[in-house]
Amino acid sequence: MATKKKIDRSKLLSVLWEIQRKKRHIAHDDITKIAKEFELSRMEVEGVLTFYHFFHRQDCGKYTIYLNNSITSEHAGMDKIREAFEKEIGVPLGHLSFDGLFGLYETACIGLSDQEPACLINFKPFTNLTPEKARDIIHQLRNGAKPSEICDKPNSKIHYTPPPEKTVFFKSYNKFSVLNYIREHKPEEILEIIKKSKLSGMGGAFFPTGLKWQFARQNKADIKYLICNADEGEPGTFKDRVLLQTHPELLIEGMILAAYAIGASQGIIYLRGEYRYLKEALEDLIESYKTYNFLGNNIPAKEPLNFDIYIELGAGAYVCGEETALIHSAEGFRGEPSTKVVYPVQSGFKGKPTVVNNVETLCAVTRIVEMGVDNWLKIGTEKTPGTKVLSVSGDCKNPGIYEIEWGMNFREFLKLIGAKEPKMIQWSGPSGNALAEEDFDRNISGEDLICGGSVMVFDESRDIFQILKHFSDFFVSESCGICVPCRTGNFLLNKKIDKMISGKATHKDMNDVKEWSKIIQTTSRCGLGQMSSNSLNDAIKKFPEAFRKYMTDDSDLGNKFNLEKSVSEYEHIIKEITTDYE
Amino acid sequence: MNILLKKSLLIMNKKVDIIIDGNKYQSETGRNLVDVAKDFGIVIPTLCYFKEIHPTLGTCRICTVKINGRHTTGCTATVQEGMEVEINTPELLDNRAAIVEMLYAEGNHFCPSCEKSGDCELQNHAYNMGLTVTRYPHAFTHKAVDFTPHRMIMESNRCILCKRCVEEIKTKDGKSVFSFVKRGVQTRIQIDYKEESKLSDEEALHAMEICPVGAILVKGIANEKPFGERKYDFLNQQVQTKLKHEQIKLKDGEKFVVGTTSLAGCFGCHMSLLDIDTDLLDMVEIVEFNKSPLTDIKNFSKRCHIGLIEGGCANSENVHVLRKFRENCDILVSFGECAIMGGIPAMRNFVPLQECLEESYLNGHTSELGADIIPHSEDIPKLLDKVYPCNEVVDIDYYIPGCPPNAQHIWKVVKSILLGEEIPISYNEFKYD
Secondary structure, eight states: OOOOOOOOGGGHHHHHHHHHHHHSSOOHHHHHHHHHHHTOOHHHHHHHHTTSTTOOSSOOOSEEEEEEOOHHHHHTTHHHHHHHHHHHHTSOTTEEOTTSSEEEEEESOOSOGGGOSOEEETTEEEOSOOHHHHHHHHHHHHTTOOHHHHOOOOOOOEEEOOOGGGOOSSSOOOTTTTHHHHHHSOHHHHHHHHHHHTOBOTTTTOOBHHHHHHHHHHSOOSOOEEEEEEOOOSTTOOHHHHHHHHOHHHHHHHHHHHHHHHTOOEEEEEEOGGGGGGHHHHHHHHHHHHHTTSSBSSOSSSSOOOBEEEEEEOOSOGGGGSHHHHHHHHTTSOOOOOOTTSOTTTSOGGGSOEEEEEHHHHHHHHHHHHHOHHHHHTSBOSSSBSEEEEEEEESSSOOEEEEEETTEEHHHHHHHHTOOSEEEEEETSTTSEEEOGGGTTSEESTTSBOOOSEEEEEETTSOHHHHHHHHHHHHHHHOOSOSHIIIIIHHHHHHHHHHHHTTOOOHHHHHHHHHHHHHHHHHOSSHHHHHTTHHHHHHHHHOHHHHHHHOOOTTOGGGGSOHHHHHHHHHHHHHHHHOOOO | OHHHHHHHHHTTTOEEEEEETTEEEEEETTSBHHHHHHHTTOOOOOSSOOTTSSSOOOOSOTTEEEETTEEEEGGGOBOOTTOEEEOSOHHHHHHHHHHHHHHHHHSOOOGGGOTTTTSOHHHHHHHHTTOOSOSSOOOOOOOOEEOOSSSEEEEGGGOOOOOHHHHHOBOTTSOBSEEEESOGGGOEEEEOHHHHTTSOHHHHHHHHHHOSSSSEEETTOOOOOOTTSSTTTTSSOEEEOOOOSOOOOOOTTOOEEEEEEESBSOSHHHHHHHTTTTHHHHHHHHEEEOSBTTTTBOSOSSOEEEEEEESBEEEHHHHHHHHHHHHHEEEEEEESHHHHHOTGGGGGGGSOHHHHHHIIIIISTTSOTTOOOOOOOTTSOOEEEEEEOGGGTSOOOEEEOSSSOOHHHHHHHHHHHHHTOOOEEETTTSOOO
């Protein structure tokens, strides 16, 4: 008797998305049904869905508002927007309005840092919010307008590109033009070009792309996968979004070239949930490539090439930017990173050799083949040829996108973005480094200051502790929880920052922070824990006066413990029971 | 995966040289580093590592070692030709202790009331490392105890999220019984009730056994093993007291001055102190007591060399007394579970203060009908929002764990501090429960 075939686990996230979209939450009965279909235990399904914060167990409203709570949004006046929304829908943040129409939630950076404050309503972008605009949006939705009709087009301004002969990304491109290359050349030749180009992972890890491809190519398997990491989660980064909006064909063709080089037959674009509004256009584009037989079976090439692409939608988890976590997520599991016993190039998606490349990396592949590797090598520096797309936000005159040639002087860059008297530059996102005056004479390059794409500028008016606390909160809520040092260590460091802010910290606490950070950095399982305390330690080193202001004398016995605060709850209870309300 | 496994099997038997902590060893390639080191008599402590589970879990990170200069976990490493491994450097030893301490700070580990005490791998590591306290503040996060499953109890307060049960315990049709839910510090293990009821008695017991701590319990299975017969009771030899102060100098004819107090404790530690029997006679030869319940001296009349603190801080008076001790004593010693981590009184930390007071004075079984007064007066100390370990209120110099600490243990540590001699303490004296 034929038994019903078990559903492919990798469909789990898209099934959950489908239910979430239609029913606005995933109910008990839905989980039971999913568990049955996928032949999983109910709790395992629950484990997956509770990992991602865009999946809700309770109704989150016909219109679900996700207000961006990133630091740049906060500085741009997020609180006022939150108040406006709260007042308009009648419930506080984190709740569903009484009529069930609006759910108001906050979420980490949604990739619109240059247009803050911003929010997503049913995953449609609304940017440059003001309290009036927020009220108006609610009115319009109440009156039947659709979010897709009234949302903004989140176009970021491209402020700077190098001279034309040195521009890589932001210039016009003739669709399909590099695909002629594979008709006449073998996969090995593309691999050689990429190896020669010294292209490395632009998502921020900077692992040599050619090497990664070579490993994957060497590993024989019946099927290999190529995944594009479009889970741009590092707060302050939005360069991949802009590439996806302006030059998606570079990505698709880069994927085709990569697939040809490594022998992959299935491609996946893992698009972060926050960018769901880009999905349709990308799917249309993929369709158009299929129409011209550049995707699908027997793609015209010197050696046989079958390659197809589908889009997998993430559901709100920063850690899924880590490649092994991303693979788990795409497979329908919790987005927990693997131990580094085997690498994805050996055993990745569904246990097959898998290459994960960032959007910008794959776009660069197309350009390198187009311009020729020798021309590419003329741009940039020895270690990092080519250009880099940077997303700039915060306290500067011209927030937006900058394509710069590697090797640019940092001070020159600051002038370019119009940063007047910057105090702290958060470089490469919260997991990167905090830069100060002492760094401004350095160069932006692989040899010196390397950057994954996020540049957040903070001027004198900003409170460093507020920024650090914000970053720490972010890591605590985004740690996947699988390893002890990252899960617990970040939580405990966060408590230390609270202590500093309350003015009770001593020199011992500062030393604790340094020592604890080192332990977390050396023992954590993935990059999240290894990098999460970087900026805190940079700041302690570079802004000692800010910390001194908050510290108390080591010898002050009474100051270690806040007695007043600890008894205030009791005093309140006693006051309540002794007050006569009659 | 399979290809890799085959590959590693093929090259498995090849013997190669590796270096561990500067010494040369020969081992087969492809073997797990933890197992290999163990064969050579070098212990890499592990918690989540479980031989039956492949690939290895790598969740607890306490087996972090350095291989060719890079940090990685021992349980996920395999022997490769020429690899240089560092296992017991001061940095790595400290990392390991730190992770165990993190687990103690994150979870709610009340060893004296835990069924697995003495059989607990986490506790055993802490013993081995000679830990007396955690360097981190206790989180005291409220975590649920789930009694709903057919046969088991999930005690999340003790769970260290090693993931052994998730990977190892499956039903016959391959479904998970245990799953991780939520993420970050909110991650918990949840039992699937339907699948759990399909497990056999043996499988349920197996789940309890593979749990390295006391998080998975089987209903009706009492811990029948008496003290002394538990898995880790006498596994270890001894710890050494480690001194970190300058030797106390006395003038001729002077005795050491000691003060003691019991804060939020049960006086059990003081009782244990008196249990040193005839050693009391030796003690009074060299020691005089100042402020202490033993002498009934209410206020310090001279400066003390040592202050012994029993109990944590539950109210404002405890904080005042503790601060007075810190001011008047050169060296402060927390003795007993309550002083070190809050102990049994700290179990109220998971219940809102209002509820605690209402249950005690208004709604409890022992309160009178219509009782409407929660005692309060300027003269009554104010309750703190939660019970605090002493080291979160003032700096503490030494810790003597136990509930209560063994009499000999207390006396040896005190003697060691007073005389400035590092003294070995045997493991049947050094106890957390």
